[in-house]
Amino acid sequence: MFVSDPLAVLGQLPGVPEAVEEARQAVDRLYRHRVLRRASPAVSTESSLRGARASASLEGVDVSLDALRRDEVHDPLVQGALRVSAEMGRLGATWRKAPRQVLARLHTVAAAGLADQADVGRPRSGDATADPLDLGPAPGAAEAAARMENLLDLLGSPTKAPAIVLAAIVHAELAVLRPFGTADGIVARSAERLTLVEYGLDPKSLAVVEVGHLELPYADALRAYLTGTPEGVAEWIRHCAAAVSLGVRETTAICEALQRG
Template sequence: MSDPLAVIAGFPGVPEAVDAARQAVDRLYRHRVLRRASPAVSAESSLRGARASAALEGVDVPLDALRKDEVHDPVVQGALRASAELGRLGPTWRTAPRQVLARLHTVAAAGLTSDELGRPRPGDDAPDPLGLGPAPSAAAAVVRMDSLFDLLAGPTKAPALVLAAVVHAELAVLRPFGSADGVVARAAERLTLVEYGLDPKSLVAVEVGHLDQPYAEALRAYLTGTQEGVSQWIQQCASAVTLGVRETTAVCEAMQRG
């Protein structure tokens, strides 16, 4: 049986980037604060990740305002709800990804669209907040989503980070729902990192890592479908993990100082 993810994992520059991210996560998991405060660190990471995900959608709000529940923008609230939902969705991500994505869209897009939440977009038009160009037709998106579900269910020798990067990119460029697709894509990436073993405690603020890099540019590279473009995207996702580790390490250090 072919293993397309393993092929991608071997693209030039990818193995080294993935290994560096893996080492960064391993170092984070050895931080002494996590012996007593792992749930608190995970909660803070999720909050920072939701803020960053909303910022990538064009709604950048202060972290303190989120803590005080002062922000009621529907994009921000959708990102927060999607982040909060991940812990409940993890056990079914491998076996029922379609239902998981439907649920993520339902919570992420509430208040943003009059279309039925959790359902594929009915037409070929979809918003293009990142300047990626026209979305694939609704029919083409369904076909590619089925292929993505096969990747999630099938065996692969590729690292979890490669699978997570492909999941993220496919959802972002296909825009299968026509609203809140970016929030759903980033939530699905984080869920994949957790459920496929790279970050089982959901500590890494990977969304912050994406915000700190040229996000749309890397997705456009992925869209080319070339080895160089796909490799660029995977390497940037690896860098997002490393930068997310840096963010979470700062949280741990702050907790250690009390």
């Protein structure tokens, strides 16, 4: 049976509407914080820094915020995460129109120093060997490419699903397909944040959703998604909604620290 809006169907899976609404309300409360009237750019910058740190940590490289602020960390994966965070602000307007181009750019920025120059920004032609989350073998290159085409089609199709649902599917597909073979997790989490920004939930990129993923059982939620069952997919989307809510909590702490001076 053909489903004209598959994302809307996913948005109605058990527990998903409630989790999505809770996250949306959390974001709405954050945007009413008085500090954002005068310091929204500073909050967004700090959110990006904390997001990059958390994203690198999910890949197995844990560093302190203080070390990042002092520019003392030279690990290529951490540097890639930082570059991606800086690059996202320039890619938002292109995300809806040319997502393939944006993903290639994100990987080029993230994988510098991790992959051969000839391979950055290009879909892998062989097997993906990196598996930092112990998810098991990734699909072969041909299957990954076919599923990426489906994902890109999905991004370009109209949907009534909330931004969180679309962001969750974009994130999961990139994370489990590992289409580039290096730094795929960094790219996946960046694409999720871009989707939350460009599809209207968090237009100022304030919520540190990556910290939410770090605090939650991230790999377990992705394994649930990998089952392909409605229950597993629902668990993943609920996880992403909870990550947004926790990311809002992190950003609220940033706002309150700025308020105290």
